[in-house]
Amino acid sequence: MKITCNVIKDCLPLYIEDMLSDDSCAIVESHVTECEECRNHLNEMRTFNVIPVDRNASPFKKIKSTLFKKKILTIIFSVMFSLVLFIVAINFLTAPEYNPYSERSVTIKEISNGLVLANFEDNVHGYDIYSYPTDDNTGYIYHIITWNSIWNRNVKKSITKNTLINPNLEKVVAVYYYQANGNEDILIYGKDINPDGGIVTLPSLFLAYYATIAIVFAIICGVFMLIVYRNKKVLNISIKVFLLPVSYLLAHLSIRGFISSSYTATRDFFAILFIMIPIYIALLILVNIIRFHKNKS
Ligand SMILES: [Zn+2]
Structure with missing residues (x-):
């Protein structure tokens, strides 16, 4: 049987690892001295094998730092989510009856x-x-x-x-x-200043106006995002802007549900602003995590 280059190439990994018998070693060595292609191949494999760690370090580090970043983001997300639940609970317990x-x-x-x-x-x-x-x-x-x-x-x-x-x-x-x-x-x-007809104190409606503004703002941002979809940089910025009215609306839902008129509008408004911050951070992280998974696949 003729010993072809392919046979030698199959043997090279074992040769490098010192796992060939003496006879096979002699065959590989004699071939390599005569065949330039296999010699080059062997040298290439050697340099790759001697410093594999250095060669692989940067992608390896990248994976490590990506995992680390993901871990940190997950922790911050959990903290923000807990904070939101905590504020909602406190607000509910202390809400005026x-x-x-x-x-x-x-x-x-x-x-x-x-x-x-x-x-x-x-x-x-x-x-x-x-x-x-x-x-x-x-x-x-x-x-x-x-x-x-x-x-x-x-x-x-x-x-x-x-x-x-x-x-x-x-x-x-x-x-x-x-x-x-x-x-x-x-x-x-x-004394009754209005003996003929009753006075009724009505709830404040300004939260309804704010919610409407947020909805309109979110729609405008959404349309803008569809337009700039191909420009990744602009899209990233517009996502961050888009998440602001979305956070406000989620905060409103957490504090007031679907009701927008309130007798405690000022108190509610501050609770909404307060809760909006962790919601916004959590949403930003969510977008990042989704992006991680998208990049992976
Ligand atoms: Zn050869």
Whole structure:
């Protein structure tokens, strides 16, 4: 049988590893001295084998750092996700549960020198109050409500201190109790400024406007992303911008659900902004992780 180059090439890996018998070794060596092609091949295999670690180091390191990065991202994602759950839970537990007027949770009485005091019952955890001047500018009209919360009822039973309604001695014309349920406000102090028809305190709608703006903004970004789809750099930036209104809307859903009118709009708005930050970070990481998997496949 003729010993061809192919036979020698098959033997070279074993030759390098010193795993050939002496006879086979002699055949390989004698062939290699005469055949330049096989000699070159052997030299190539040797350099590759002597410094395999160095040769492979950079892709190897890359894989290692990619895995490390992925691990870090996963950890941050979990932390952000937990943070969101935590804030949602706290918000839910401390959210105001309005006391209906029937519970007589607050009484208003004048103490000396025209100062008017709001006297709260023990079940009151907090109160909201807003005021505006009368049409003839002779004094102020006040609307007050009291509330409790799951947290306060079950965990920390704090009692709201009595408070002065007019610390600067404004003239108190009337104080109404509003019920935050669409029913008429009830006069609890002073004279009824509107004896003919009832006053109803309506929930604030500004969260609805903000949510609408976010939806419109997200749609515009979405359309823009479809247009610049081929330009990876612009697409990356527009994804980051697109995730902002998306985070806001997710935050709104977490805090308010699908309801956008609120009697606690300011409180809700700050909770939404607060929760939007970890949601945004989590979404950015999610996009990165998806990209990892896409690159892999
Ligand atoms: Zn050969």
